[in-house]
Structures are given as C-alpha cells and as structure tokens.
Amino acid sequence: xxxxxxxxxRTLSVPxxxxxxxxxxxxxxxxxxxxATGAVGTAPAAAPAPAAAALxxxxxxxxxxxxxxxxxxxxxxxxxxxxxxxxxxDPRGQLLGGGGGDLRTRxxxxxVLHGAPGATPSYTPAAGRWVPAPPAAVAPDGLRYAYxxxxxxxxxxxxxxxxxxxGGGGDLxxxALATEGVYAVHRRPAGPGVGLELxxxxxxAVRILRPDEPGVEWAAAGGGAAWAVAVLAGGADxxxxxxxxxxxxxxxxxxxxxxxxxxxxxxxxxxxVQLAAPQSSSVWLVSxxxxxxxxxxxxxxxxxxxxxxxxxxDAGGVWVSDDGGTLYRFSPSTGMRRVDVPRLLASAQxxxxxxx
Numbered sequence: 001x002x003x004x005x006x007x008x009x010r011t012l013s014v015p016x017x018x019x020x021x022x023x024x025x026x027x028x029x030x031x032x033x034x035x036a037t038g039a040v041g042t043a044p045a046a047a048p049a050p051a052a053a054a055l056x057x058x059x060x061x062x063x064x065x066x067x068x069x070x071x072x073x074x075x076x077x078x079x080x081x082x083x084x085x086x087x088x089x090d091p092r093g094q095l096l097g098g099g100g101g102d103l104r105t106r107x108x109x110x111x112v113l114h115g116a117p118g119a120t121p122s123y124t125p126a127a128g129r130w131v132p133a134p135p136a137a138v139a140p141d142g143l144r145y146a147y148x149x150x151x152x153x154x155x156x157x158x159x160x161x162x163x164x165x166x167g168g169g170g171d172l173x174x175x176a177l178a179t180e181g182v183y184a185v186h187r188r189p190a191g192p193g194v195g196l197e198l199x200x201x202x203x204x205a206v207r208i209l210r211p212d213e214p215g216v217e218w219a220a221a222g223g224g225a226a227w228a229v230a231v232l233a234g235g236a237d238x239x240x241x242x243x244x245x246x247x248x249x250x251x252x253x254x255x256x257x258x259x260x261x262x263x264x265x266x267x268x269x270x271x272x273v274q275l276a277a278p279q280s281s282s283v284w285l286v287s288x289x290x291x292x293x294x295x296x297x298x299x300x301x302x303x304x305x306x307x308x309x310x311x312x313x314d315a316g317g318v319w320v321s322d323d324g325g326t327l328y329r330f331s332p333s334t335g336m337r338r339v340d341v342p343r344l345l346a347s348a349q350x351x352x353x354x355x356x
Contacts, residue, residue: 063355065319065327066123066130068093069345077121077130077352080341087344093121093130104149105132111161114154116147116173125356127158135312135353136176136220146182146201148172153184155201167204168197176221180244183221186212194218196226198244209242210249216240219262222313223269229260239273239286252289264311264318264330272318272330274308281305283336295335296328314354325349 062083069076077093080086094108098117105119106112107130115132122135126142133145146155152168168184175183175196182199196210196218210218215231228240237260239253253260253273263272263283270287272295283296299306307323317331325343330336343349 065341065351065355066353067344067349068120068122068352069325069349070347071345075120076345077123078344079123080344082339082341082355085342087342089344090130093123095119095121095132104147107132113156113158113161114147114149114163115145116149119147121352123353124158125353129158131156131158133174134310135351137174138353139177140179144177144201146174146177148174148184153182153199155182166201167199167206172197175218175226178221180224181207183218183226185218196228196242209244209247220265220271222265222271225269227262227265227271229262239271241271241289250289252286253284253292261308263308263320264313266318266330266332267313267315268332272311272320272336276305277301283308283330285330285332295330310350310352312351312354314356316355319351319355321350327351 062081064079064081066077066079071089075095076089078087078089092109095115096106096108098104098106103117105115105117109129113131119132120134121130121132122138123130124138124142131138131145133147137147138145143158144155145158146153148154148168150170152165152170153172153174154163155166156163166182169186171186172184173187175185180198181201184197184199186195194217195208195212198207198209199205200207209226210216213230216228218226218228220227224244226242226244228242230238230240232238236254236256237258238251238255239260239262241250241252242248243250252271255275258275258277261274261276263274265271266285270285272283273286273292274281274283278301280298280301282294282298284292285295286292308320309323310321312319317329320328320330320336322328325345325347327339327341328336329339
C-alpha cells in the first residue's frame with residue numbers, strides 16, 4: 001500500500017500489502033513562500049487522502065523491484081514482487097572483495113564482472129544480471145556500466161565481460177553513465193573540493209566541466225546536466241545545475257540556514273531536494289530555477305532527520321530508499337509516498353534498480 005511519506009521508523013513492522021494500482025494525487029492549498037528564498041512552492045495537502053483498499057493480484061503479476069542490503073554478516077540481494085508482496089533472495093547478486101594486487105570488487109557469478117573497490121550491486125533487466133556498480137553507473141540501455149579503479153575509468157560490456165580503461169586518473173569516482181558519456185568526480189578527502197569531468201566512451205577524451213571548488217559536491221546527473229550542492233560562506237546552501245553542452249551554471253535553489261541534499265533527478269530532469277533544518281525535514285521538487293513545491297510530508301529534523309542514500313529513476317517515477325530501509329515512490333502527480341513491502345534484508349536495505 002502506498003502511503004504519504006512519513007517519519008522514518010527504524011523498528012517498523014511493515015505489513016505485506018501490494019502496491020496500489022493508482023495513487024491519489026496530492027492537492028495543494030495555494031502558493032506559499034519557500035522560506036529564506038524567493039521561490040514559490042505549493043503547499044502539500046493539510047491531511048493525507050484516505051488510503052484505498054489494497055489490491056492482491058494473482059502471483060506473478062506486476063513488476064519486481066531489486067533490493068540490496070545486508071543479511072547477517074554479509075551483503076545480500078533479491079527482489080520484491082510488488083503485486084503480491086513476495087520477497088525472494090537471489091544468490092546471483094553476491095559480490096566478492098578484491099585481494100592481492102587487485103582490490104576491485106568482482107561478481108561470484110560468471111562471466112566475472114569487476115567493479116570499484118567496495119562496490120554494491122545493482123540489477124539490470126536488459127542484461128538479466130547483477131553488476132558491481134550502482135544504478136547510476138549503468139548505461140541507459142542496461143548493457144554496459146562504468147567504474148573507476150586506480151588506473152582510471154573502466155567501461156564494461158556486461159554480456160561479454162569485456163573491460164577496458166577509457167581514461168582519467170587514479171582518484172576518480174564514477175557519478176553516472178549517461179548517453180553523452182561518463183560523468184566522473186575527483187574524490188580527494190584532504191583536498192580542496194570535487195572536480196567534475198566528462199569522458200567520451202569511444203575516444204577516451206576527457207572534458208573538464210568544473211575544477212575543484214571548496215564546498216561543492218557533484219551528486220547526480222540527469223536531463224543532460226550535472227547537479228551539485230554547494231555549501232557557501234555565511235550559512236547558505238545552493239543546488240547547482242551545470243548544462244553539459246554549454247557549460248552554463250545555474251542556481252536552481254538557494255537556502256539560508258537549512259541544509260540541502262540532493263535525493264535524485266526525475267525523468268524530466270528535475271531534482272528532488274531534501275531541505276533539512278533543525279526543526280523539520282521535507283523533500284521538494286524543483287522544476288525550474290526558484291520554483292519548488294513540497295512533495296513529502298514534513299519529518300523531524302535534528303538527529304532524527306532521515307537520509308536518502310539511494311534513488312533510481314525509471315519509466316514511472318523515482319524509487320527512493322531512506323537510511324532505515326523504507327521504500328518510497330515519487331511521481332509528479334502523487335508526490336513521494338511510502339511503499340509497504342516486506343523487509344527482504346535485515347539492514348541497509350535499498351533500491352538497486354528500476355522495477356521490471
């Protein structure tokens with residue numbers, strides 16, 4: 001059953017309900033001013049709409065959602081069939097750590113695929129298998145993925161396991177594999193910031209999109225652009241959009257006294273942004289520079305502020321996982337609503353691909 005996004009419950013007992021066939025669209029109470037900005041946002045409904053009766057279609061109908069997490073002392077993977085609530089583990093998602101002179105993660109299943117050290121798996125239905133890379137690093141066609149190791153950025157053909165280095169340096173991390181190329185960032189824990197570059201998979205040519213900038217974290221790519229959160233002097237945060245074609249940098253959201261966190265980017269190229277303040281936290285859809293509306297209910301702030309470590313965009317919307325393992329579904333018509341599914345994995349459960 002899909003419900004409005006609520007405060008994260010770390011010990012929630014989740015009922016085994018199926019996904020609703022349709023969700024009730026949230027209705028606003030008129031424009032409201034987004035605090036500390038000039039942006040106009042639409043207020044969410046004062047109270048959630050009544051939940052419709054849960055549907056229980058015959059087994060096998062509906063899509064299945066891949067999940068990863070931890071079971072006991074190790075990592076695990078599997079699927080939840082959303083129509084009937086069946087949860088099944090899948091040993092084909094097992095990953096092995098590196099050793100000796102090769103620290104790369106690798107799959108237990110053959111043909112062996114390699115990934116960055118410490119990688120977690122995601123599932124691509126186009127290739128029919130788990131790969132050692134996050135969903136954002138898998139190509140839109142689902143047949144290739146990219147990862148970074150000490151010798152640069154690698155591009156892997158999933159079917160043949162062909163693995164080649166296309167360029168870059170040893171301190172890179174793949175942000176996303178998009179139609180236009182591989183977005184990669186320089187992660188220097190002791191350095192001045194994170195630089196952003198775009199690699200051409202065919203030629204290996206590297207285009208520097210942004211230099212290292214203190215307080216700037218490039219967090220996602222989507223809609224022909226890269227997205228960052230910038231922490232500015234004076235206590236302000238901003239969401240930046242970098243057009244990869246023109247190099248134009250645009251501030252889409254400015255917030256004073258409240259932390260901004262990028263949750264994901266929807267299919268229309270609009271970012272979902274968490275506004276985290278000491279008093280409360282909520283998720284907003286930013287549809288244009290300075291134009292935002294709240295799409296989740298408010299949750300407590302401070303130490304109880306939820307995090308959203310995983311988000312996957314597919315044809316119907318955005319799947320989001322919070323740091324307590326609860327799943328949400330965002331669409332422009334319904335907002336961000338909790339999806340009640342059985343807990344497949346004991347901890348760190350998160351979405352690992354689109355629903356198929």
